[in-house]
Amino acid sequence: MAERSLLRVENLTTQFEIPSKSFFKPPLMLTAVNNVSFDLAEGRTLGIVGESGCGKSTLGRSILRLLKSQKGRILWQGRNLLDLSDEEMRAARRDMQIIFQDPIASLDPRMTVGDIIAEPLTVFEPKLTRSQRLDRVREIMAAVGLVPEMINRYPHEFSGGQAQRIGIARAVVTRPKLIICDEPVSALDVSIQGQVITLLRKLRKEFGLTLIFISHDLSVVRLISDDVLVLYLGKVVEAGDCATVFEHPAHPYTQALFSAAPIPDPKLARLRSRIRLQGDPPSPLNPPKGCVFSPRCWKATDVCRTEMPPTELVRPGQTAACYHMDRP
Secondary structure (H helix, E strand, O other): OOOOOEEEEEEEEEEEOOOOOOOOOOOEEEEEEEEEEEEOOHHHHHHHHOOOOHHHHHHHHHOOOOOOOEEEEEOOOEEEEEEEEHHHHHHHHHHEEEOOOOOOOOOOOOHHHHHHHHHHHHHHHOOHHHHHHHHHHHHHHHHHOOOOOHOOOOOOOHHHHHHHHHHHHHHOOOOOOOEEEEEOOOOHHHHHHHHHHHHHHHHHHOOOOOEEOOOHHHHHHHHOOOEEEEEEEEEEEEEEHHHHHHHOOHHHHHHHHHHHHOOOHHHHHHHOOOOOOOOOOOOOOOOOOOOOOOHOOOOOHHHHHOOOOOOOOEEOEEEEEEOOOOOO
């Protein structure tokens, strides 16, 4: 039985206007998400990886229309979110929630934990009585590993890991279909990261969630994701099912990312050859012609510097955009 598509993004482009330093020059356009397309099936987890500044978080926020996109389509269960009115979009957000990177900063310090978690219920399920809301809040607190008796405490009374569980509880309390996890464990200790990942996997199975997991930590992405999308300077350079891409990275940028990922075994780490990229990523205000990775790529030739490579099938379940990709 074929998996049902829940979210399809087609040629999405998100740009920001940067004021010019000169009064006589027009503003510059920064392209943070550049012609991105992918298809996310119901119940699966899509990992989005790349260096800082590659457009991962902007893509996540663009999907929720927290940022304005200039081109493309975001098909949510067949409806283009970019065509919805503000009122229609607010109603659609009941099924689409987000977990933020900084667990403490994302919680209102003036509100109790119970009020923070119940807030989406007051917006999307206003017919619930106060007693019903409290019952739902206590139920979801228990589901994420928080003691329901803590319902009247404030965010500053919790550790970072507990605060992130509060954020997760707030995101799942309305039983959404999609949750975008924007670097949800990067601010946590390694031991706590594992607990949060285990919790997300449990909730995905229990509530039938579909996840978009944004992270620069490849080991975390591999642990939780079914599919992976590799971004560089706002463009998708490689995509596919997680197992295939991690075992057989085809694009030079993906290979460089994987070679830089830490290995727990020091003996294996010493034997592994490291790909060291030269320089920093180009400015999105002045992207290179042709392949966006060509200024740092050791395989680049003249065609790479002048023409954008098409996205091609590498093997079943894997695509890449590179003239010199590793093929089977």
